[in-house]
Amino acid sequence: MPTPNSSMNPTQVNFNSPRKFRTTLKSKCKETFFPDDPFRQFKNEKPLGKAKKTLQYFVPIFEWLPQYNLKMFRFDLLAGITITSLAIPQGISYAKLAEIPPIIGLYSSFVPALVYAILGSSKHVAVGTVAACSLLIADTIGSKVSSKDDPTLYLHLVFTAAFITGVFQAALGFLRLGILVDFLSHSTITGFMGGTAIIICLQQLKGLLGVSHFTTKTDVVSVLHAVFKNRNEWKWETAVVGMAFLVFLLFTRYLRQRKPKLFWVSAMAPMVVVVLGCLLAYFTRDSKYSIQTVGKLHKGLNPISIEYLNFDAEYLPYTLKAGIITGIIALAEGIAIGRSFAIMNNEQVDGNKEMIAFGFMNIVGSCFSCYLTTGPFSKTAVNYNSGCKTAASNLVMAIGMMLTLLFLAPLFSYTPLVALSAIIMSAMLGLIKYEEAYHLFKVDKFDFCICLAAFFGVAFITMDMGLMISVALALLRALLYVARPAACKLGKLPDSTLYRDTEQYAEASGPPGILAIQLGSPIYYANGNYIRERILRWIRNDEGNGKAVKHVLLDLTGVTSIDTTGIETLAEVLRILEVKHIKMKIVNPRLDVLEKMMKSKFVDKIGKESIFLCMEDAVEASYDFSATTEKQGFEEQRSGVA
């Protein structure tokens, strides 16, 4: 491009021969599966050091234990005791949601917590069960086997689902497919959690009102119908006690919001409710005001359950479905939580490594009478606020839980169901994030729709349908992003060398005779047609406004990649423009794009002299040649008529 101004930008487009396939494949695989470059620390190590670092990488306890000291332990001990006091009531409550014996809930805070303390890389995550997944398991497994008619088989299927979850999570981690979890968007999770909270709260009306006949369905309509159909079973005594507990719990939550330092009050409150409830139930046990309790809880540690895992083909579809869906949700929750607390402390969490830890936790757990566990938000937040320093707080919780199981379990058999309902309700009410939904509404309407779809889907259809509809909408949007990339017309800003979107900067105006277009996002099969139509539409518009277009300049700065259909599209546009006697020029193609243009001979078709490094050069060149071009175009037209 021997233009007068080229001295200003002496560097030309780099037409070096394309990189080898192996090089590009390697770099792409790295970006896809190892974006956080987890092995960078091994690079300059000797074999022994490498082995040590590898062990530390896969078993993080070896990383922090050597530096562990008494001062750290003091913090972890306090945090561990606090989360234990939360784990007991939550464990019992969520086990009731999953329709399994309450003791399983206690078991699930013992073995998995031990495993996570060894393998987990987050310092703040506290292991425990979660309400949404508990309900989802009950919903999925319960659609095949009734927890009332065949509780043993049902329980074994729940263990099996946890085992499948574990294998699935560990496999995702080993295959570095953390990318899958990225496709559960924040909007989906907000909506899903909100919807789940609503249906779980409504379900608690059963315990709160003391109704004994109820529905197994989870949607709002069925649940409300069941509540009001059995009006005659309502008991005012339970209702009064339940409301009192609920008000107390909500008050402590409110207190925490006002004075964050009092977080321990709300952390201890469920335990207080359980103890009060136990006392109440114990003293009224023979009176006419007796209230329903959870029933027998045996002393003793987790029995081994590996022989109960049931992979019968008849039940496998249900356990697989429950295992995989809850596995993804549990990962999304656990990893997101771990990450957000790590960011607060300027640390890094390797999502894929966490998946492996969660996976092993569930595999081992399912062999020791535990069901699905993850790092739930509420418990982790309490752990963080209690000042935990390492995963040792989980160890403390495990020991606390062990002592409870060995000595105190029978005491909790007096826990009234209504107390559990109050605990669950107060936890769930905190998961409905109005402000978040409003924020989505204000900033991005499509995100808001994705959130609403999850919310209403969960509330009115089923939990898994709600989730899937929302994920499908989010994927649709991702595809629309690429199918309809935002292209814009560029104009020159007055008194500068910058070319910017004419819609955004009204003062920018195109050089006469030149149509400068900036294409964004990859050009490929799904948007090839669109891009061609869009470019032709701009030409028609300009011509319709009486402006002759002589040159079309395509700025490819924003085009990160192109496929064969994309290149064919550009070749087609080139052909159409040639017929119209319009010259096409390419500005600043990126590495990947230029390589494919060279491999497919597009560069030969358009000519190297038509590819520029910046818009300014391309415009200059257009003016230099335009006199010649016009003459040539005119002559071609004449010969066409002749």
Added chain:
Amino acid sequence: MPTPNSSMNPTQVNFNSPRKFRTTLKSKCKETFFPDDPFRQFKNEKPLGKAKKTLQYFVPIFEWLPQYNLKMFRFDLLAGITITSLAIPQGISYAKLAEIPPIIGLYSSFVPALVYAILGSSKHVAVGTVAACSLLIADTIGSKVSSKDDPTLYLHLVFTAAFITGVFQAALGFLRLGILVDFLSHSTITGFMGGTAIIICLQQLKGLLGVSHFTTKTDVVSVLHAVFKNRNEWKWETAVVGMAFLVFLLFTRYLRQRKPKLFWVSAMAPMVVVVLGCLLAYFTRDSKYSIQTVGKLHKGLNPISIEYLNFDAEYLPYTLKAGIITGIIALAEGIAIGRSFAIMNNEQVDGNKEMIAFGFMNIVGSCFSCYLTTGPFSKTAVNYNSGCKTAASNLVMAIGMMLTLLFLAPLFSYTPLVALSAIIMSAMLGLIKYEEAYHLFKVDKFDFCICLAAFFGVAFITMDMGLMISVALALLRALLYVARPAACKLGKLPDSTLYRDTEQYAEASGPPGILAIQLGSPIYYANGNYIRERILRWIRNDEGNGKAVKHVLLDLTGVTSIDTTGIETLAEVLRILEVKHIKMKIVNPRLDVLEKMMKSKFVDKIGKESIFLCMEDAVEASYDFSATTEKQGFEEQRSGVA
């Protein structure tokens, strides 16, 4: 940004208040559904003119008929006769593929051609049946109802599938969902067509070898197994005749490739083969060398079949599946062909309008004993080469077909099956595009994989599975494009003001203390985590190499849109960088992105003074402030320690 150099680029980022939701929604819907702006011609019209143009828009015959003249008719007549001579053998052959009576194939070139002549907007498309869809219909419907045991029910279900195809196609067109067809990539179609051609060719061994026992499966293994299992049925007479026909047909095809002007030889060749075959069969009919023929063909036009449409719930899943899958394939073929010939003539085809035309063609066709029709490649190419000027050539073909049905049909009952097999094989061999696959391999390995998946899926599993695997792979790629956007590190080119990818331009090097990053493609939930990790990795790398990073400059020129998760990601990065005492600056945010940043208060967080119109300004500003910044950072650090 009061930098000394700001006089060079006096315009600042435009912080006007965001556009209204209605405005953006309208513009996005327009880009999504009306990218070709089909109603632009109505804009400056009076009501009467508008009505006329609307009629012409929806019924294109009103557009071209008034200007029609004898000279055009001469061309259309010739083209019409040529395609009629192709339509008769192809119609009979493909009807055999679909396992329906051969006469249906003739009917299908009569009524649908009439409808398309009225509604179709392409000048070159010639209506007819297609091999791939015929086989797919046989495969899908045949899996429920056997064409041998219950031919009447089978035929009615085929009509029903065509009706469903029509409704589906018309609905897509009315809803302007042409975008769906864009998701069938060129690579998928190449592989699918190749795989289909292979299995159809192998199936023709049945006719060519005169085997009467055969399999209904379509995959290569089953078909070859059936051919060789029935070795004892092979007849050398048919094989010889068949090979002779095939060689003749392939020779005419070769001739056309060498001398494109002789295209009519290859267009007429199938008819010649049929006539020769009929003569042969007629004269050997009572000898011991008698060959199998298609059997009775009755005189008469299409009988009405609307009362046979069968929407029984038992068969509906099969007819729906057949109708929708073949509908999409037929659209992809018909529209792509129409478009590519229109581009050659510098005309425009409205994909959504074509869908409506194809849809009505199939709806009306299914009511008059026709099965699925579209604009097949071979016939359309012949039509174009014969010099057709308007859709009137379809009208000529319809009349030719009417005459055939009324007077000549019985003559074709002597058509030998082996002649049909030879015609189908020669047509199919042309659909295997080795060079295209090789081109894909050279330019884009992933596209090649998509193509291979379709090819082997169709050849070794089933047609629909092959298609779906390939489409899924292509979608996966589209999602990967957005989940792992190519970001790059920018450096300043020596002696210029340009910042370019340091990997692409080795001579580009970053200004010291500044990390300039160009992000491509939308930032949203599926790539938020990746982008954060990527930015942090660059910072770590630079710091690892002993270069302190003081400023991170994010060039958002290539970021066409952002969602709430994306903005949160940027806010997170900002927070992390603040902890590290690194300043973050945003360069050239596009309209959509800036609007969302303002709505979500991100602009307030980062400060308007940290958003720049071009990289140059941002770098200047970094240097101006860097002295202050360093001091400030130092003080912050000190107070942090205290």
